Amino acid sequence: MIVVVGLGNPGREYEGTRHNLGFRALDRFADMAGASFDREGFKGSYAIVKNPLFEEDVILLKPNTFMNLSGESVQAITCFYKIVPQDVIVVYDDMALPEGSIRLRKDGSNGSHNGMGNIIKMMGTQNIKRIRIGIGEPQHTGVDWVLGKPSGESLLKIEEALDEAAKAIKDALIHGFDFAMSHHNGNGKKESL
DSSP states (O other): OEEEEEOOOOSGGGTTOGGGHHHHHHHHHHHHHTOOOOEEETTEEEEEEOOTTSSSOEEEEEEOSOGGGHHHHHHHHHHHHTOOGGGEEEEEEETTSOTTOEEEESSOOOTTOHHHHHHHHHHTOSOOEEEEEEOOSOSSOHHHHHTSOOOHHHHHHHHHHHHHHHHHHHHHHHHOHHHHHHHHSSSOOOOOO
């Protein structure tokens, strides 16, 4: 099985914030796959997608632990289903990327993202695939920026990035992560298959 994790904070006050882009990208992919988050457990909400296009069943997970403890949910579900870290894909917001861009990586540090940092700590490895959605440099403090809600031109860029992230998830599951990286990284985006 493969687990795709979208990071965010639970609760209505966080809906629409930059820090919840992982949740929103996963929602977009779930809509594409005809899945709904109808299961609760492992400190989160999740869906299991059985689709003949995917080689394996796919778990979509939205931790409800709040961002800084996301690894608790990821560790719980991967231990139960005996899923190795290399079969986990994490989707989250990233201030280090230009607003509206996405970037796929197979491994690496968490940068300054506490949710990804906790997942790395709990899983005991940096060898975890990730899809990062750019929110740009903060205009004020980092906390105010990530918990703020984009509007206007920023919102349009974010919406496009969410669509692109959902397509990248689909491509990674159907064609492999290397294919998704080559098609969604950089300025020369190619059409999703």
